[in-house]
Amino acid sequence: MAGGEVLRQNLPEKLEESPSGANELHVLAVDDSLVDRKVIERLLKISSCKVTVVESGTRALQYLGLDGDKKSSIGFDSVKVNLIMTDYSMPGMTGYDLLKKIKQESSVFREIPVVIMSSENILTRIDRCLEEGAEDFLLKPVKLSDVRRLKDFIMRGEVKEGEKRCCKRSRSEDCSPSSMTHPCDSSLLSSLSSSSVLSPLSPSTLSSKKSRL
């Protein structure tokens, strides 16, 4: 299968159609804590997201079809994830390791925004995660307002991406990888170059991050 074809058919940015017809965000949540898995699942469901919760980075990669030996096309077709939220401190593969693995992948998976959650407010940790391409860094316990803010940001990105695709299709049939940029990329890069710790989200993120620091 040619790379271009895979991209056209299996864009992870595509929103799932829920039974009601409304576009739903599919979030993959990764956490080794039993309690936290239950809470994050509820936070996401109450925010009208489709949720898949797994207990480790390894499981997350398996779910995405990125576990090395089994990159079957079945895995590519069935999994459409719009956001990954992962705990930082996990045994074996940490959230940071998972983030790196995803960002090292082909452009299809690298485009999925990854958010790190941690109970520890460590500046160097936050910096490292953002530098590696994390969309945001949330302090635990994660609140409903965090999830809502995140959802709004991702949804805005999805709408822009959808509009981009519509324009491209009308111009040409060619969907080369270089033209598939994520709306977050340019803004995240600019925030990094200004040595900002903060991710390019709404002002409320900035103020909430500041109060934590």
Place this chain on the structure above:
Amino acid sequence: MDKVRLQREAAFIRSSLLDQGYLDEQFIQLEELQDNDNPNFVEEVVTLFYTDSARLIYNIDQALLSNPTDFTKLDDYMHQFKGSCSSIGAKKVKNECNGFGEYCEAQNYDGCFRTFQQIKQEYINLKKKLETYFQLLKEAA
């Protein structure tokens, strides 16, 4: 049984737990996630917390019995326990855990051991109060 009285009793326990610092805003956040479709959400989370805590407390007890003491393991278990406490808003228990972390870092076994007995006591305290609370809620429904 007078349901109104039971409801008032439950509300009183809840207020005391919050006022006296046993629980914090995170508990309230969990309550906000409860609705008619998920009427027992808070109790379900708290029950998971008991299960998880039982496991972690057992592991810490075992680690404290092992010779030589593996302070890294102790710290790791405590970190998990603290995280769970934080997730349900168990403020007082969580705060007791801070001392433990410091003793771990200093590789002070006695400090760890003594602090952990306090932590267990606080945990048992909270568990009893929460169990009474949820029982009252059930009876008042």
